[in-house]
Amino acid sequence: MTQYLRDIKDAVVSAFKGMGITSKHLAKKPVTLQYPDERWVLPERFKGFIINDTHRCDACLRCAKVCPVDCIYIETTGKAKDRYMYRYAIDYNKCIWCGLCVAECPTDACQHSLDYDHALYDRTRLVYEFTSPAKPIPCHKETRLEQGYYVPNADEERAKLAAKKEAELKKAEDETAAPDPSPDEGKVE
Amino acid sequence: MESITGLLTKIFGDGMSPMALLISGGLTMALIMSLVMAMCAIVFTWMERKVAGFLQSRYGPMRVGGFHGVLQPVADMLKILGKEDIIPDEADKALFMLSPFVIFIGSLMAWAAIPFAPGFIASNLDLGLFYIFAVSSAAPAGILMAGWASNNKWALYGAARGAAQMVSYEIPLALAAIPVVMATGSLNMNAIVDAQGGGVLNWYIVHDPFLFLAFCLYFIASIAEVNRGPFDMPETESELVAGYHTEYTGMRFAFFFLAEYANLFLVSCIATAVFLGGWHPIAGPVFLPGLVFLIKAVILVFLQMLVRWTLPRLRVDQLMHTCWKVMVPLTLLCVLGSGIWMMVSGELL
Amino acid sequence: MSDTTVTHGWEHQDKPRVQQSELLEINMGPQHPATHGVLRLLVKTDGEIVQSVTPYLGYLHRCAEKIAEGCDWRQWMVYTDRFDYLAPMNMNFGYAVAVENMLEVEVPERAQYIRVICAELQRIASHLIAIGTFGLDMGAWTPLLYCFREREEILNIFERLSGGRMLYNYFDIGGVRFDAYDDFAEEVLFMVHVMEQKIVEYNTLLTYNKIFIERTADVGVIDAETCYAYGCTGPVLRGAGVPFDCRRDDPYSIYDRFEFEIPYGQGEQGTVGDCWDRYIVRMREMSESCRIIRQAVDGMPEGDFMSPDLKKLVKVPAGSLYTRTESSKGEIGFHIIADGGSKPFRNKVRSPSYSNLHVIEKVGPGMMISDLVATVGSLDIVLGEIDR
Numbered sequence: 001m002t003q004y005l006r007d008i009k010d011a012v013v014s015a016f017k018g019m020g021i022t023s024k025h026l027a028k029k030p031v032t033l034q035y036p037d038e039r040w041v042l043p044e045r046f047k048g049f050i051i052n053d054t055h056r057c058d059a060c061l062r063c064a065k066v067c068p069v070d071c072i073y074i075e076t077t078g079k080a081k082d083r084y085m086y087r088y089a090i091d092y093n094k095c096i097w098c099g100l101c102v103a104e105c106p107t108d109a110c111q112h113s114l115d116y117d118h119a120l121y122d123r124t125r126l127v128y129e130f131t132s133p134a135k136p137i138p139c140h141k142e143t144r145l146e147q148g149y150y151v152p153n154a155d156e157e158r159a160k161l162a163a164k165k166e167a168e169l170k171k172a173e174d175e176t177a178a179p180d181p182s183p184d185e186g187k188v189e
Numbered sequence: 190m191e192s193i194t195g196l197l198t199k200i201f202g203d204g205m206s207p208m209a210l211l212i213s214g215g216l217t218m219a220l221i222m223s224l225v226m227a228m229c230a231i232v233f234t235w236m237e238r239k240v241a242g243f244l245q246s247r248y249g250p251m252r253v254g255g256f257h258g259v260l261q262p263v264a265d266m267l268k269i270l271g272k273e274d275i276i277p278d279e280a281d282k283a284l285f286m287l288s289p290f291v292i293f294i295g296s297l298m299a300w301a302a303i304p305f306a307p308g309f310i311a312s313n314l315d316l317g318l319f320y321i322f323a324v325s326s327a328a329p330a331g332i333l334m335a336g337w338a339s340n341n342k343w344a345l346y347g348a349a350r351g352a353a354q355m356v357s358y359e360i361p362l363a364l365a366a367i368p369v370v371m372a373t374g375s376l377n378m379n380a381i382v383d384a385q386g387g388g389v390l391n392w393y394i395v396h397d398p399f400l401f402l403a404f405c406l407y408f409i410a411s412i413a414e415v416n417r418g419p420f421d422m423p424e425t426e427s428e429l430v431a432g433y434h435t436e437y438t439g440m441r442f443a444f445f446f447l448a449e450y451a452n453l454f455l456v457s458c459i460a461t462a463v464f465l466g467g468w469h470p471i472a473g474p475v476f477l478p479g480l481v482f483l484i485k486a487v488i489l490v491f492l493q494m495l496v497r498w499t500l501p502r503l504r505v506d507q508l509m510h511t512c513w514k515v516m517v518p519l520t521l522l523c524v525l526g527s528g529i530w531m532m533v534s535g536e537l538l
Numbered sequence: 539m540s541d542t543t544v545t546h547g548w549e550h551q552d553k554p555r556v557q558q559s560e561l562l563e564i565n566m567g568p569q570h571p572a573t574h575g576v577l578r579l580l581v582k583t584d585g586e587i588v589q590s591v592t593p594y595l596g597y598l599h600r601c602a603e604k605i606a607e608g609c610d611w612r613q614w615m616v617y618t619d620r621f622d623y624l625a626p627m628n629m630n631f632g633y634a635v636a637v638e639n640m641l642e643v644e645v646p647e648r649a650q651y652i653r654v655i656c657a658e659l660q661r662i663a664s665h666l667i668a669i670g671t672f673g674l675d676m677g678a679w680t681p682l683l684y685c686f687r688e689r690e691e692i693l694n695i696f697e698r699l700s701g702g703r704m705l706y707n708y709f710d711i712g713g714v715r716f717d718a719y720d721d722f723a724e725e726v727l728f729m730v731h732v733m734e735q736k737i738v739e740y741n742t743l744l745t746y747n748k749i750f751i752e753r754t755a756d757v758g759v760i761d762a763e764t765c766y767a768y769g770c771t772g773p774v775l776r777g778a779g780v781p782f783d784c785r786r787d788d789p790y791s792i793y794d795r796f797e798f799e800i801p802y803g804q805g806e807q808g809t810v811g812d813c814w815d816r817y818i819v820r821m822r823e824m825s826e827s828c829r830i831i832r833q834a835v836d837g838m839p840e841g842d843f844m845s846p847d848l849k850k851l852v853k854v855p856a857g858s859l860y861t862r863t864e865s866s867k868g869e870i871g872f873h874i875i876a877d878g879g880s881k882p883f884r885n886k887v888r889s890p891s892y893s894n895l896h897v898i899e900k901v902g903p904g905m906m907i908s909d910l911v912a913t914v915g916s917l918d919i920v921l922g923e924i925d926r
Binding site for chain 3: 247502
Binding site: 014097 | 699
């Protein structure tokens, strides 16, 4: 009998204690944000949609290789100096935002943006193309320098390239100088 | 009813026959009551969401209708109207289609004897309180029909639990109101409210300690009767998916929903009329009786919501244990105790 | 078919009628609110009483172990995130420790401390979900939302740390991917401070609520013997009164430097090993995690966050090793078999929820449907980890 009464007392008391806590929250300001109107501040390292800065990208293929879900499509043509990248695309249907490509990228071309709310009606539109076939991106260091694309340590590389070119020119001059210079060549110059 | 018939005679003159007056008055009242029920669902779904939201540190609906999502129920209603009406192939079609209306009508009929204001009662029955409890016990039949007709195992479980629960909790619910009937000496709702006039001290809730206990028991039993809060056995969304209305969609589901919120308000109205002095204000003369009644009832509804969003749910056997081993003896004790109290104080001779 | 006689049902009319009843077979899941994901329980019931329970798995199988054979060692870290998606840091930790043990590489001190802080914060976050959803299974909505509120704060810290809110991919073989940000220590300490207050609130709101105790005490009793037989670990084993924790009994990383208790079930409200015991073990573990975090924040040194002598492409020497760590659900073990290449030969994962879940077959029969829901909730299973 005492147990019976104690149970009833416990039930009532604990119910009122619980209601005290919940009703205390009635007066408090809710903690939720009204999403489209208010947004929280995104941290620096936020893993948003990955974007590729094609100005910096030299199609080293590291991101495509490290991607665990193979969502980065890179297509190139040619070899060495004629190597051009005509497609760099990321399939966000597949992307899992692991950030491995960003960590791997040697030129910081691949980066997380702060975008996160991309709702689309069409799945195919989630394949983001960063290049257009009409304007392929040069991949070789020298062609990149010539066309004004980003190269790490650009000044050094430019000096190197200039030196190399000079050397080549000299060599060519030497070669042409060694045999009897024909008068025609002077005309060309 | 009197005020409505009075109004009608004012409009149409004395030329109406008493029969026509009765019928047209009754129809008007039924229309008003149906509107009240529909408004209940609209207002209380919004209120429930807002209360639940703020209790849980969030806002609830905010976007539809500007201020705090006041038009959310309207949007929901439009959405639910546009839903496909699905009847399962293997369902018992007649019962399946009938059951929402059984529950709805059971709840609607009870409204006839609720005194909202002096003279504003659809039917001033001498057996008012008895009638309310009698017609509101149609709901278990509706729930059983819904659960059985759905031909769904979860729905069947929900229906069996719900019927058992509602039949059981009818008893403490009615028993808890008996001390009041003893004190008033009448089952007429108007008489019960009239007896509580003249300030808060005349309300039955503070009449004697047993009546206070009876009010608490009535409140708990009423939560169980409308299948809410810690007693939501027929739905038990974490166990039985959605209970007896698992298979219902669209308007049919809306009827269950409507009935649930109408019942929620109904039991609060009964408690207001029976224990909390009806339209009588805390002190002073009767002023805006309908509003006073409404405020009291809404406070009770709020309390029910607070309970629902705070407490965990009982198990089905514990529910029965609570009913038969705790509530029924205690309500009997209330009947006995308040009887003795009245005899000693000389009210009951 | 020719020799079978057709029965119409009226042949036996004259014979005395035999009362027959059959069990009701119910599929609880894969789409059921109480199965915490896509678990399917085939339940045979006699009225409200459960006669047998059989869990059917595989709805969330993603071939993670097979995929490992095509990934290099670092890449697979991404998949470990997705095992227990409520405690990815713990999963990362287990795999990182496993590969580091194979490599016998020294992880810098700072990385070790950051790892421990992350793992313990994650344990709190995971237990918050466990407690909240358990309350939800009991029909109490509000504690769930409160738990989520605190979890969000932890996720904010993780977001600043790793950039992700759910799947972090923060641990790397040989360290962590990023260094802790400037006010990391202050934020963590503040979080711990808040958490310790909130635990009191949960206790008042849910733990010592009479209805909650009635629903959980003496329900779903799993004793120590059953735990040993089924290989249960984590809060399930500790709830059964066995104070076993890999962090203390088989220390990995730097857990041997911290002082903490192992809470275990004592049958305060009912029998040892009931749902309430498992619940309270999680509740108390959160306080212990807070203690560990305080010590770790105090002891965090400056220095590298990544082992400098590891190459980009890790090559693990041939051999095999089983490494176990304590995740929030129990003992997560990685059995790694390497053939000396840059890719795993076989990565076998021993997931705690998988073992914990199957106890339901043993303890399920005889309880009511509501109790079955309570017991499944108290096991705190995550289907991502069971099916992998």
